[in-house]
Amino acid sequence: MQYKKNHKSTNKHQDSTPAQVLMVQGTTSDAGKTTLVAGLCRLFARRGVKVAPFKPQNMALNSAVTIEGGEIGRAQALQAIACGLPLQTDFNPILLKPSSDTGAQIIVQGKALDQMEAKTFFGLQGGGANEKTGYRVKAMSAVLESFTRLSASYETIFVEGAGSPAEINLREGDIANMGFAEEVDCPVIIIADIDKGGVFAHLVGTLALLSESEQARVKGFVINRFRGDISLLQPGLDWLEAYTNKPVLGVLPYLHDLHLDAEDTIVPPLKAASEGKEHRHKLKVLVFIFPRMSNHTDFDPLRLNPQIEFHYVSMQTQSQSTSLQLPAADLIILPGSKNVRADLAFMRQQGWDIGLAKHLRYGGKVLGICGGFQMLGLLIDDPTGVEGEAGETEGLGYLSLVTELKPNKVLRQVSGQLSLLDEQAQVKGYEIHCGISRILNTQQQPVTLEVDDELLNDGILSSDGQVLGTYLHGLFDSPEACSLLLKWAGLNQATAVDINGIREEQLNRFADQLAQNLDIAQIESILARR
Template sequence: MTVKVAVTDNNNANNLTKVLMVQGTTSDAGKSTLVAGLCRLFVRQGVKVAPFKPQNMALNSAVTIDGGEIGRAQALQAVACHLEPQIDFNPILLKPSSDTGSQVIVHGKALMKMEAEDYFGKNAEGYRVKAMAAVRESYLRLTSEYDMLLVEGAGSPAEINLREGDIANMGFAEEVDCPVIIIADIDKGGVFAHLVGTLALLSESEQARVKGFVINRFRGDVSLLQGGLDWLESYTNKPVLGVLPYLHDLHLDAEDALIAAPEKSNDTKLKVLVLVLPRISNHTDFDPLRLNPQIDFNYVSLQTQAQSQSQNQSQSKQALPSADLIIIPGSKNVRADLAFIREQGWDCAIDKHLRYGGKVLGICGGYQILGQSIDDPDGIEDYAGSSEALGLLPLVTELTSTKVLQQVEGSLSLLGETASIVGYEIHCGRSRQLMPLEQPLSLWAKNGERVNLEQQHSQSEGMLSSDGQIMGTYLHGLFDSPEACQLILKWAGMEQAEVVDVNQVREQQLNRLADVLEQHLDLERLNQIWDPR
């Protein structure tokens, strides 16, 4: 039975907007997915709904229609709402550049680089007050425009070391006085301990605003869980709003986790390797390749390389699995990741791959790594200095404090053919070509204005080596446009390639997710959160 949620008054800032916050017992409990599914479920009911995440920490980001950047999950949730991504959907974004430091992005713009102690520590209250002000500013704008706001927490509200000055979980919920539901992943084990323990570590007022639980990723016969559900409701006096099944092959944009390719047949037509760098960013670029049944797709990390070498002790450190195409992805700390490539001997493996006729593609930070040098005179990403790059393309890069952030469209030229392409740019570096080579991309800002040559970079973007084996570009989303993806795969050696339209897949999966929520959530109880009877 479909239960529609009526939009009525509540006690938030707007007094007309329904607000619900989804928090989790752990990271990866399913917060992002649940919010995305609820967004699609309610928008299908005709509710004007928007997503919101006060503070996010992720390397996978998206460029907004208003020229900023937000977390990838909030961009996905915007798609679920049939909205263009906006900076207000994620006002604070932290992008880790080292084990202890992050770039701080406020309302879509990078303001500073901060160490964790400076942001989360005891002396950080002053900055956190400013951050909460930015969060509340975005919140007020959204509640003045939308009927419903679905808010995603971060990590767990029970991280007691981070409670003081919190703006990501209960600190935000208390600030705006909104109800909360908590989701837990039963597939991890210990789901009742997770839920009860999380609740126990909250203050009395925080416990009172928890209106129910959702159990995620359940496998098997739910009737076997009923005894535990009854106990949980009796012990906590909180309802279980639903038990969601484990959804196999749910293909949605991942915010952080690298997801292995689904199992494929042995008759694939192209072998693709993506190098997993310590600060890899925007790996969702590769979803259309990862999901393509004709492509043998693999992420290669230090761990997978070590496993391969342990199986063959005679294999040298620099070996990589054989491939037709090696991709160097984006990076949040490009000079450190360049050093990592050399430490693993992957630079020598790439040279060998090219000698045997393989293709290499660098995207964003990977494009910079393919050049001659990378200069960071002001220490934008790490310590100030300069690094010699791989020397495979004739360009030099300087990192600058001002980011290029724009959605673009244009055309890709390869093999004497042209294909339309849509994507986005998000980078600090400015690269200068040292000698004329073919540039495969011609890009325009998505609003129709041609990219300014002096303020940004050449209208013709990217670079193809003189032998046609190496290509680099700043464009993310390179494979999302089916026509362009097909042309790139042809360049890599795959004639008559069938391609995966990742935008179509995303729509199908969001609708599938909404169908599951409609079936397995108690929507009447959910509606009672706003309209108690």
């Protein structure tokens, strides 16, 4: 049965869409949209349904590389894995990667647009209302194009919204929440995180700020991360259903130690990883948090490893920064960055460069990944303003390379071999960077990658063996390579965490919870009514 809207649409897309579609929207960011969609994808995939994820527009610095050499948000990568699918750009056709407080790189169907391309593509010439309209029209066109291809190939599509649908200031140009749902005429469920407090106000308030037709397509609520006795919550659930005339489709429990890829939130280290009787034998690892830090999921295999005492180093206050003392560490990691020169300036402002020099004087190891690798070199040149204001910045000077930022990104999935300590290990990951680095002196390049049937060298190991840099993301995801890196850092009997195995276990664990705590029959009925 065709789901009926309360308004007359001029879009004919819904009439030709064979797939069943359900959109998950949230009362806030981090309400649980990504996880719920991933869990539903895994649950339906286990039942033999040909299912795919979709997110019209995403804003995140954590991204992944697809099989065709495109770029999508980390959330859709997780959801694709939950479906058992290779990554595709159609899963996330619009991705915004913030490069400053007011600017972002726009990625359309996997391809990053430079500033001039973006102005041409979206018609962003006049500013004001014209700018919003131009963006929405062109972006929605790309979104519907990707969605149509998926709809023709899959039986069921679970769509993830972004932030909240009740952001009044963003409604005019919305393509991420109800703007999309109205275009394709799909039902919506709304999830709220009770752990944040005020869950009933969140749900009722969100619903109240929607238009009449938008309210009509909301088919139920899900409450996330509940702890305690469900009977104490039941009066509130009964009131909510009576007040809104919409069902509560489930109450999901707070799951301790649920380890799934986080897209935006930097997950704190586990207490178990920094406490215990063997504390003095753990490898101490520090990772700097930059304002535009990207791909922090690189470090999940370290954060979850019980042999590692893992810490993030975050911004200090102005009074602290002049006398900063970094915690003692065996390994300090400089992560990826969406704005390398600005994050390097931030690092110096915090005094981390002084702490890094001291760390090296005492024999510690340093690893730079992607943007962090560029920072370890001699110079970063951005002649055309790819990541901000045009100009150049002197690097930290630990590796003999010069980097020039270019508009065209290097995006590819790669595999190869890591060579350290006269040992070799297989490694697999991905590259995602704007910079092209030129090595000035012959130095050891520890990574050999297979790219288009060619062998390419990647990264640099300093002559004293203390500083290592590479463009390879996912470096610790390969257990064999992770063990070798931990040995290089000082952990002689290292046992790596299999992050891919953990991800599979956790996806199945969460899908089991959905089967137990969600009204799946009612969700199937909502899908069938479309």
